[in-house]
Amino acid sequence: MQLPFQIDLTGQVAVVTGGSGVIGGIFARALGKCGAKVAVLGRKVENGIPVVKDIEAEGGEAVFVAANVLEKESLEAAKQEILDKWGKINSLVNCAGGAVKSAQIPQDQFSDFTGDMLNFFTTDMENVKRELDLNLYGTMLPTQIFGESMVGQENANIINISSMGAYGPLTRIPGYSGAKAAVSNFTEWAATYFAKSGIRVNAIAPGFFQTPQNYALHFHEDGTPTHRSQKIIDSTPMGKYGDPEDLIGALLFLVSPKGSSFVTGVVLPVDGGFHCYLGV
Template sequence: MKLPFNVDLKNKVAVVTGGSGILCGAMAEALAACGAKVAILALGQEGCDAKADQIKAAGGTAIGINTNVLDKESIKRAHEIILKEFGPCDILINGAGGNHPKGTTTNEYLLPEDLDNEELTTFFDLDPEGVKFVFDLNFLGTLLPSQEFAKDMINKEGATIINISSMNAYTPLTKIPAYSGAKAAVTNFTQWLAVHMSKVGIRVNAIAPGFFVTAQNEKLLFNEDGTPTARSQKILNSTPMGRYGEAHELIGTLLYLVNNDASGFVNGVCIPVDGAFSAYSGV
């Protein structure tokens, strides 16, 4: 991976949840390219191994561990493997997250005639279990790994936690109230944890990506012929740069936040990487 600038992470141990995905996978590659020993934690051993093998093929050090970030025992088992293979954690990237169809409405707006249409999922039809799943995955999926791995970081120089929030936390998108609310909770928790950990030397920050194409949203953004869907076109129209972000464009912010020399006094912030989406009023 071509890095925007060099950061020396030799002898550092980085744990990346959701590390088999597109965005956090790129982060894992970048950390390894800077010399860190990287543990890829995600559901599915095959995906974890594939990303770890990719990093090792590029000359890095990595291990993949099938991990459920909602299961404390699963996280604990992963921690034990990492301690044995690499040592204590220095950097934690909380990237596991996602949405669920049962926490999503069919339409952007509620119209009177929708109430009698059984084919639609309106606000009143949102499934509590679906909403709970989204909140658990995004919020508890950030809190539980932090509880486990922050134990390694206390009073350790350069220790840092980086949570992956979203621009949905600030400007909720239509149709996905559960995901927007859950990411808002992640941003708020980032601030809370930064204060809570400030006396033991652990910095806690977040990155809020704007619109990036991932495996989770690709079918929502593009038709089968590759043309943008109507929702995709609305997103692009609301992003002044007029395009989607690319995974490598998150790396500069990531490396800035993990570099204690560059950002040692940066704590409790959430940095947007969004092509000016959050700055655009629409007019």
């Protein structure tokens, strides 16, 4: 992996939830390359081990720790395992999250409704609740559990992952958009709350990246782009999807003890301009 620039995290310990996912895995590798000891958190060891092996292959130190971000006991056990191994935690990156497929509304607008199609009125709100839980509660709970051991640590910082849906609702995914708006809001709340404790709290708001979690919304089964995919490109001033590695620079800036020591409560869009373009 090529880093856009280097920061020195030697001796620091970073925890990445969703560390076996696409963005979490890239972030874990980047932090490992900067010298941090990285705890790759995930639910399935077989998905996390390749990330750990990549970090070790680049000369870094990492461990897979099983954890479910929605279960307090699981996170408490993960924290203890990390503290027993490395004695402290400096950074927490809350990457576990995503849209829940069964919570998607299949039309952009109700006027598209064609009789027997699934629509907002037939959507099972339990699936929307799962989406809110995963993205909001799954950010707040790790912040509570790991944040407690970060108080007083050198370069203590938390990075949350928001979305373009936080700036305004994206069609079809109201639960996800609402959850990410709440993640941005929580980031600002936590930045204020922890400011005098030494913990900085910031977020990255990725634009559109082609990853497995959103593939079905953006591509047909035969690989051709959906109408939504073209609308995304047309609504992105840079006219393209991002590459997940484009997010690394924002992460390193926000984690950097030198570069962003007076930065807290920021939600940094990395989106080719999507958030500031109204279409005219």
